[in-house]
Amino acid sequence: MKKILLVCNAGMSTSMLVAKMKKAAETKNVDVSIEAKSLSEAKAEIAEVDIVLLGPQIRYELNNVKQIAGSVPVEAIDMRDYGMMNGEKVLAHAMEVMGA
Numbered sequence: 001m002k003k004i005l006l007v008c009n010a011g012m013s014t015s016m017l018v019a020k021m022k023k024a025a026e027t028k029n030v031d032v033s034i035e036a037k038s039l040s041e042a043k044a045e046i047a048e049v050d051i052v053l054l055g056p057q058i059r060y061e062l063n064n065v066k067q068i069a070g071s072v073p074v075e076a077i078d079m080r081d082y083g084m085m086n087g088e089k090v091l092a093h094a095m096e097v098m099g100a
Contacts, residue, residue: 004094006036006043006077007065008055013085017077020087030095039065046072051094053077073097 004021008014014036025032037045039058046052046065050073054062059076066074073095081089 001031001033001070002051002095002098002100003049004019004034004051004053004091005042005049006034006053006055007039007042007058007061008036009057010038013082014055017085017087017090020085021091022087024088024091028091030091030100031089032095035090037088041070051075053090053094056082 006014006018009010018034018036021034025034039061042052047070049072052065052069052072054065054074054076056077056079062074062076077090078093081093
């Protein structure tokens with residue numbers, strides 16, 4: 001099972017995206033764990049996940065999070081996909097980056 005962590009400021013809109021991603025994973029029979037956390041909460045868990053996806057509102061933290069994450073891939077979620085709550089496309093991108 002792959003673990004995907006979405007990181008944002010407060011988590012409201014990102015938790016909606018997580019729900020859409022989970023639904024897409026279920027439809028495609030993909031075994032993943034997907035969670036949304038604030039940046040401060042996420043720092044303790046970054047080493048335990050397979051990919052970190054940053055919400056567009058904290059894209060400016062990309063380099064900082066990459067340093068914290070070490071070998072864990074860190075990507076910023078495309079603003080269009082985030083705005084459209086396109087869970088299927090965000091999930092597909094995450095799986096591609098993880099090589100799954």
